[in-house]
Amino acid sequence: QQQVKQSPQSLIVQKGGIPIINCAYENTAFDYFPWYQQFPGKGPALLIAIRPDVSEKKEGRFTISFNKSAKQFSLHIMDSQPGDSATYFCAARRRETSGSRLTFGEGTQLTVNP
């Protein structure tokens, strides 16, 4: 119930393509869903986040689609660039009186070829 399942594990696209990364969860108590981007040797950087009362959110080239009934959400990267090559993590937060711990997916290694 605390898991977030992420797919695919790795993804290769050509420059300009639209990679899509998917996540699914079971726990309906999750109420906040961020995506993080991580480059080798660096810490995760917050990209974009969504709450379950919204079905889509865009920030620049990044879009989150959220399907509350299916308990799934996905990240789309428009006009992908080689500089987008990184590992992407979805996460979910279950609001509790004891804080906002995040449960992470296993990550997707994205490669954007020139």
Next chain:
Amino acid sequence: NAGVMQNPRHLVRRRGQEARLRCSPMKGHSHVYWYRQLPEEGLKFMVYLQKENIIDESGMPKERFSAEFPKEGPSILRIQQVVRGDSAAYFCASSPGGPTQYFGPGTRLTVL
């Protein structure tokens, strides 16, 4: 506004030694979370602290691991008597409150 700072960035210890990892949150942030990332895996929650208080340590191993966030100074994650299985990247994240968390660059611990 400086981001979350962690030091050291790399730490090498022999089995049985102690490791101390430090995290300075962003200015104005009083909430600190520690996560561990094993190679090729996602991040796993360890502990959540506010100034001078441990709020949630449900992700911490029961033995050898401890954390603190004193009134003055950085948050510290302490691992006593390290074993090879402790080798990982340890990240802290800070928050002003609410769900948004900002991560530091991490400390990569290698146990020989």
